[in-house]
Amino acid sequence: MQITNHANLPAAIVNAVRNDPYNAGACDISVTRLIGPPQIRVLEREHAEDLTEDASDRIWSLIGQIGHGILERAESAAIAERRLFADLAGWRISGQFDRMTIEDDGTLSDYKFTSVWAVADGIKPEWEAQLNILRWLATQNGYPPIRRLLVVAILRDWSKGKARQGHPYPPHQVKVLPVPLWSLDETRHYIIERIQLHKFGDECAANGDPLPQCTEAERWAKPTTYAVRKPGRKTAIKLHDNEDDALTHSAEIPSGYVEHRPGESIRCADYCAVADYCAQRSAEIASREGTANDAKRAQAEAA
Ligand code: SF4
Structure with a gap:
């Protein structure tokens, strides 16, 4: 090092x-x-x-x-x-x-x-x-x-x-x-x-086999959440861990909308010296980018 x-x-x-x-x-x-x-x-x-x-x-x-x-x-x-x-x-x-x-x-x-x-x-x-x-x-x-x-x-x-x-x-x-x-x-x-x-x-x-994966706890993982929000209010009305629940809830609120808050593995992102060499980390980033693209597509289709 x-x-x-x-x-x-x-x-x-x-x-x-x-x-x-x-x-x-x-x-x-x-x-x-x-x-x-x-x-x-x-x-x-x-x-x-x-x-x-x-x-x-x-x-x-x-x-x-x-x-x-x-x-x-x-x-x-x-x-x-x-x-x-x-x-x-x-x-x-x-x-x-x-x-x-x-x-x-x-x-x-x-x-x-x-x-x-x-x-x-x-x-x-x-x-x-x-x-x-x-x-x-x-x-x-x-x-x-x-x-x-x-x-x-x-x-x-x-x-x-x-x-x-x-x-x-x-x-x-x-x-x-x-x-x-x-x-x-x-x-x-x-x-x-x-x-x-x-x-x-x-x-x-x-x-040369895949290494044992780090667990969620070892990665200090924060889960993805879906925040139900409305204009003019600083904080979320409620955080959901499921997008469908968040969409149903936001539909009940005048001008309500859902903000996607992607989860993150805090240790991988900021505190792991080997993150650049880690296949698990690369796969997680690729999966997150795929999910973000899917969400953008869904929003575009809904508009
Ligand atoms: S970057 Fe890889 S090795 Fe480091 S904590 Fe995350 S999953 Fe584990």
Whole structure:
């Protein structure tokens, strides 16, 4: 992965991004990769030489690293920047604790620098999996029993003004979220399943077969909706997930009309480094363009 500087950022920032010391260590797979889609892992490996990322897209990650460093002031009992290893199902897994503490009562807290949006629906499934796997790894490496998991989310884009407007916006810039605790056996089975899935991805790549597709959740997919609107009103009267329902509804409203709001896979569109090499993404774009053309044709015929 090459870091570019299209935004012409100061050299100090670009160098700080380029000198990121991240290293997954001698392992078959890191926890982050294990949780992630096999398709991304395979495509990143196959196109490692060609992939680029602009330094301007790494600023939040840089700020997170700064934050973890600053938190070192707080306590000395934290497990910071430590990488743990364990073997399972023929693979060596490694996981890094960016900044975690294990209290005497067995509470493991993970400090995350994230956005308000990221915690809007509570714990993200990938955080739940990550922390439970790290707990399993800690157990394998002789740490004391962990009985409770917490994410301490530091909300980088939190606004006092929005907080004043009240619920559901978080009232403070730090939000503590309890993480559902899996049994160690359940976690072990989850890890084995993920390893098998990634091994299958590797086999597909080796045989030239289509790669396992990313799921809707992995693509952060937003569904297509049909908004019933009328002139002079800023917001939609109602959002439908079905075009026929929207057309029937709009016909009941004087001057009502339907606005087609195409769905999008947010990760593919903006956050996936291998999107340019992904057959699934190309197929999705082609399908969306086909649907848009069909809609234009239908509108023209109706006019
Ligand atoms: S572009 Fe989308 S579908 Fe393709 S690998 Fe990335 S997340 Fe998965």
